[in-house]
Amino acid sequence: MKKSYKSGLIVSVIAAAAFMVSASAQAFTHDRVTLRDASGAALAAVDTDADGIGDAVPATAPAYSAKETCGACHAYDAIERHSFHAQLGANEHKGWNAWAMGNWNSIATKGKPWVQSPGHAGKW
Amino acid sequence: MSSFNAADKGKYYSDNDNDGSYDGGTVDKMCNPFGVQMVPGWPKPGCVNVKPLTQAPVDFAAGPFDFGSTTAFAAKVDNSVAGQMRDCAECHVGGGMMEYIPVSGSTDLSAGTCETRTEFFDSDKDGVAEQYDSNGGVACDASDQGTQICGTYPYTYGTKNFQCIPANSRQELRSATLTGVNTFNYFIDQYDENNDGSIGEVIAQDYNDTGVLEMDCLMCHLDGYSWEDRKEAIRKGRFDASRAQGAGIGVVVDASGDGMIGAGDGNVVSYDAAAISVNSSGELTLGATGLNVHGSTPSENCNSCHGDLHQVDWKKRGDSWTGDYGNDVHAAIGCIGCHDPSVKWAADGTDADHGWRDYMESLNLDGKGSSAVLGHDPAKGNAPYSSLWNKTDNSIVGCAGCHSGAPTAAETFDAADPTAKHEALGLTSIIAQDGRDGVRDISHIELLDCSVCHVRKLGRGPSAVEGGTTHGSLYEWGTGGAMVDSTGTDADGRLTDHENLYVERTMEDNLCYSWQGSKLTARNALVTMFWRDKDDNFANGGDPAYFDVNADGQTGAMDAVNPSHVRDAMAAANLDVLTHDGIIDDAEIAAQQTALANYLADNDADGYSDILGTCMSTSCGNVADWTKGKLKLSFMGVTFKVNHNISPAGTALGKGGCLDCHGAGTVYSGSYDLKPRDLDASWDNTSPTGENKWVVPFTKVNNADYDGDGVVEGGDKGDWQFSDFHPTLFAKGLKGRSIAVTAAKGGADTIRTIDRSELLYEGDSTVTGGPGARTMVDGTVATGRAAIVAALDNVTDAMHNRHVAAGYGKCSTCHDNGAGGLNLSKAGVSDLGSLYAFTVVDDGLGNPLTCSANACHGDNGFSDDVAWELASEVSVTPYLSALADQDYDMVVELNASRSNCDNGCVSYSWDTSGGTVLGEPTDEFGALLYPAGSALVVQYGDTSQHTASITVTDASGEMRATSVSFTPQIVTDPVTGADFTSAVAGNDVTLSATVDASAYRAYIYWGDRSRTISNDPVADLAAGIAHTYNRVGDYRIRVMVLDSLHNRTDYTFNEDGDLEVTIN
Structure with a gap:
């Protein structure tokens, strides 16, 4: 079955903008995604009917891992390494003693070997 | 650069010939920390090809710095990595150093080993999954994950490679072996994590108990992600569990029930059975209702950290995206509408897949970073004082990306092209200068950032009575740009307070301006108040007899008191932040100073006396010892760029003509209050010794021979100008020459009300070391701020005079009203019997044409000696759209509700080009969707082209018309084979x-x-x-x-x- 969409006649600048908003606001539902813990193992259901296969959500379970759960389909490592929101300066790490080694000319690092990056992470 | 020379460390040069070596200053020049070449004269060029004079290999061998003891840790650290996870990570998404630590010895990162891993997938769809094993243990090149040397495995959407694991790069914190006392395995208790009723103690961090902060994909991409719920979890170190709680699919579990971290507390979740299902293999999955995950980040999630009340860009720039987004029409396209990274990705003209930074670049821990290519990032602007991967600055769409005759963005949302309006206002005429030599070489459009005219932060938002949502502020979204009070914690326990009512500022029409290079930009001056050690003895080199409040071995320079120490000192003395009650006076300052001195000196349990060397407390009688430890308040000002909350064009500065900006107290001059709106602050800064008693300047700038003794003295009492603003507050185009502005010192002894011009021009630029006098475009030679402002105030007169000097005489010479006077009023423009006679008639709609100075002069520019043609000033801009109904044949919605009327649209006159008017668009309850009369639903009888028109009238009676052509549609399923x-x-x-x-x-x-x-x-x-x-x-x-x-x-x-x- 082909899917057809009648987007209508869009002839004005405003209407076009409105259409774009509508398109960008479309939600995509992720369902039935298997939850995995930090080791990559699928989170196990509790076997209430003793048939050897879990069938109910347990009272507690390991926290799901975004790296393993999302990363099962998406390139978690590549995304994490290439996002400044995640890196926060980790990718600009200038070594464990940046001032002493001449690796960073920030006066803020002088006498502070614990300052190692111009990003947020490392400036503690 | 040859061998490492410790004497040259920290010195960088501009490798102007780009040959990789410093030539002693012939062509290559030394750089200051702000990227300016240190050469005589002005302007000083910026540095290029910046390289270290000497550099040792980046040291990853030693491992993270070992403080040696928890006592030393407490003295030196205010927020470690583990501490940031509990504090800063309320917004930071995880990953990076919150998940990984560089491995000791990490220099060569190309060598790797294939992971050992097995995957199962039913490739042949016979109902039985096949097994796929990686080539575990095989040597591989980690710089190229595109190769298949480690093997491949199929999955639902194609094929994936098994990974090559770099041998020497980083490892997960959850499995790292951490020894000693470092920033990864210890933190200072900030939120009473051990539930002992006290804070400030140093606690060991165990990632086995807490888990780690992996990058939480859903924090950005999940519709409805809860910033608050995540914050609640991370505050107590429940890092792994925070993801489920933030996503709303589970809650953290206190396994031991003692309210504190215990084994497993941080990585165990009680899942919501309504959100979780079980599959046939007995595995937990997301339930049938799933999660609404957006590829494009919902704006609400951006705003959780950026634009909501009290969040970072509210604080810095007064940004506000709360309420119904009515404070900026651009909210309709969402944050990603402008911060769309795909524009950058497609920079080569193709529809590129991605613009990942080179994989090796992200692995290569060489301390430099590189690449200007975006990765999995929203596009960025170029706001000064940002420290987030600035190599990708200017990747954002930007105003001109959509609003231009030659847009660069892939999706412009059909934004209006303002070029004609700008031309009509004279903004494209070459009448301004890009330097200080008086030569007209740029237009106002080139001189001014869009924000200068178009960001006014108008609109306080609806009150609670009016239907708004109140946050406890005196105002709604008109607040922001708050002062940061770093003399204690906020109500949430954060180390500074930028949230209480008395640090709030009102943003509406309350902006200042600063130069970004030679471009004027709108700014908010954010001031931070903090305690420091004003012990500026640079000669002692760490003499233990002097006070070293932050224990970095230097008693001089900017020694701010660690915020964690301020917190603990105030807690011990039962004192709140200085701004807590809306009043700062001598008594409050004195109480805080005494509390801080006593705490630093007497808290022997933490060893401060031993480390700091000098007793500061009253018990030692040393508070009055002005030669040693000096606990003082300082104020640091930063002008943060303001570029959100765009006001409608009809309210932009310049709409009213040149005098909107050129006149006393307009843009470049006029009072600007650095003090928060409802704060009273005053103190007596005199002391028995004549030094500043409570408040000292933030820093010193512009070292030059001010005392005229032939020597430029450095050090504490040298030849300096003192400033409370960041040293990179530069005059126009003069990097390397700071503008010294005091924020909280002087006769008033309060937080000052400055003049906006103080942030733009030096008081006297002819002082020793200064750039000298400046020539204005009218030839005026200005030695400093006052003269510049005076010249700018009168520049419009100067323009007129110049026109007169060019032979045109008085305006009335050409455009007299027949009686020797000038008649250029809007009500009736006429010119009788002059050399340039013209007659004005109303247009076809009955609007009287105008000949305002702006319109006429702008039409041909101010600098072009040609006859001016008539132009008209338009305050009504009609918009008309026609949208075919998706359910009914040949029904069209004609909509003029987006018309712009500066004085308010009052009526709409329609010509529907035939058809039957069915009514006006309504919602399901029958309420009109648009202002009455501004939209119609019309049914036509055929599918031929029609042209409908609308005439919009504003409150002043001005009328404008526009039309739209369209073809009514038959709503059928247009299946194309x-x-x-x-x-x-x-x-x-x-x-x-x-x-x-x-x-x-x-x-x-x-x-x-x-x-x-x-x-x-x-x-x-x-x-x-x-x-x-x-x-x-x-x-x-x-x-x-x-x-x-x-x-x-x-x-x-x-x-x-x-x-x-x-x-x-």
């Missing part, structure tokens, strides 16, 4: 089809995150469209075809099996 064939040859696929002749564009999504756009799909698909896959696997192709009426038809493998291909 197609039959696809796909030919596979190695990694190459050629897709062919016969599609309906109406198809005018096709998008082919190849299933590997790449796509091809065909603007002639009939011909292209007939000839075959080729694509090369980089990896083996099973790919499902989707073809989306549009016809000229935007009817869209999707084809997938479900309709045509040829749209699924296998690459072997």
Whole structure:
């Protein structure tokens, strides 16, 4: 079955903008995604009917891992390494003693070997 | 650069000949910390090819710095990595150093080993999953994850490579062996994590108990993600569990029930059975309702950290995206509408898949970073004082990206092109200067950032009575740009307070301006108040007899008191932040100073006396010892760029003409209050010794021989100017020359009300070391701020005078009213009997034309000696759209509700071009969707082209008309037939089809995150469209075809099996 969409006649600048908003606001539902813990193992259901296969959500379970759960389909490592929101300066790490080694000319690092990056992470 | 020379460390030069070596200053020049070449004269050039004079290999061998003891840790650290996870990570998404630590010895990162891993997938769809093993242990090149040396495995959407794990890069914190006392394995208790009723103690961090902060994908991409719920979890170190709690699919569990971290507390979750299902394999999955995950980040999630009340860009720039977004029309396109990274990705003109930074660049821990290419990032602007991967600055769409006659953005949302209006206002005339030599070489459009005129932060938002949502502020979204009070914690326990009512500022029409290079930008001056040690003895080099409040071995320079120490000192003395009650006076300052001195000196349990060396407490009688430890308040000002909350064009500065900006107290001058709106602050800064008693300047700038003794003294009492603003507050185009501005010192002894011009021009630029006098475009020589402001105030007169000097005489010479006077009023423009006679008649709609100075002068520019033509000033801009109904044949919604009337639209007169008016658009309850009369629903009797028109009238009586042509539609399913064939040859696929002749564009999504756009799909698909896959696997192709009426038809493998291909 082909899917057809009648987007209508869009002839004005405003209407076009409105259409774009509508398109960008479309939600995509992720369902039935298997939850995995930090080791990559699928989170196990509790076997209430003793048939050897879990069938109910347990009272507690390991926290799901975004790296393993999302990363099962998406390139978690590549995304994490290439996002400044995640890196926060980790990718600009200038070594464990940046001032002493001449690796960073920030006066803020002088006498502070614990300052190692111009990003947020490392400036503690 | 040869061998490492410790004496040269920290010195950088501009390698102007880019030969990799410093030539002693002949061509290459030394750089200061702000990237300016240290050469005589002005202006000083910026540094290029910046390189260290000496540099040792980046040291990753030693491992993280070991403080040696928890006592030393407490003295030196205010927020470690583990501490940041509990504090800063309320907004930071995790990953990076919150998940990984560099491995000691990490220098060569190319060598790697294949992971050992097994995957199962039912490739042949026989109901039995096949096993796929990686080539575990095989040597590989970690810089190239695209190779398949580690093996591949199929999955639902194609094929993936097993990973090559770098041998020497980083490892997960959860499995790292951490020794000693470092920033990764200890933190200072900030939120009473051990539930002992006290804070400030140093606690060991155990990632086995807490888990780590992996990058939480859903924090950005999940519709409805709860920033608050995540914050609650991370505050107590429940890092792994925070993801489920933030996503709303579970809650953290206190396994031991003692309210504190215990084994397993941080990585165990009680899942919500309503959100979780169990599959046939007995595994937990997301439930049938799933999660609404957006590829494009919902604006609400951005605002959780950026734009909501009290969040970072509210604080810095007064940004506000709360309420109904009515404070900026751009909210309608969402944050990603402008911060769309795909624009940068497609910089080469192709529809590129991604613009990942080179994989090696992200692995290579060489301390430099590189690449200006975005990765998985929203596009960025170029705000000063930002420290987030600035190599990707200016990747944002920007105003001109959409609002321009030559837009650069892929999606412009049909934004208005303001060029004609700018021209009419004279803003494109070359009448300004880019330097200080008096030569007119740029226009105002080139001189001014868009924000200067278009950001006014108008609108306080609706009150609670008016239906707004109150946050406890005295105002609604008109607040922001708060002062940061770092003399204690906020109500949440954060180390500074920028949230209480008495640090709030009002943003509406309350901006200042600063130069970014030679461009004027709108700013908010954010001031931070903090305690420091004013012990500036630079000669002692760490003499233990002097006070070293932050224990960095230096008693001089900017020694701010660690915020954690301020917190604990105030807690011990039961004192709140100075601003807590809206009053700062001598008594409050004195109480805090005494509390801090006593705490630092007497808290022997933490060893401060031993480390700091000098007793500061009253018990030692040393508070009055002005030669040693000096605990003082300082104020640091930063002008943060303001570029959100765009005001409508009708309210932009300049709308009223030149005098909107050129006049006393307008943009570049006028009072600007650095003090928060409702704060009273005053103190007596005199002391028995004549030194500043409570408040000292933040820093010193512009070292020069001010005392005229022939020597430029450095050090504490040297030849300096003192400033409370960041040293990079530069005058126009003069990097390297700071503007010294005091924020909280002087006769008033309060937080000052400055003049805006103080942030733009030096008081006297002819002082020793200064750049000298400046020539204005009218020839005025200005020695400093006052003269510059005076010249700018009178520049319009100067323009008129220049015109007179050019031989045009008085305006009335050419445009007299017949009685020797001037008649250029809007009500009736006329010119009787002069050399340049003209007659003005009303336009066809009855609007009287105008000949305002702005319109006439702007039409031909101020600098072009030609006769001016008549122009008109327009305050009504009608917009009309026609949108076909999706349910009823030949029904069209005509909508003029987006028309702009500066004085308010009051009536709409329609010509519907036939058709039957069915009414006005309403919601399901019958309420009008748009202002009465501004939109109609019309049914036509045919599908021929019609042209409807609208005449909009504003409150002043001005009328403007516009029209739109459209074709009513028959609402039927316009299925267009197609039959696809796909030919596979190695990694190459050629897709062919016969599609309906109406198809005018096709998008082919190849299933590997790449796509091809065909603007002639009939011909292209007939000839075959080729694509090369980089990896083996099973790919499902989707073809989306549009016809000229935007009817869209999707084809997938479900309709045509040829749209699924296998690459072997």
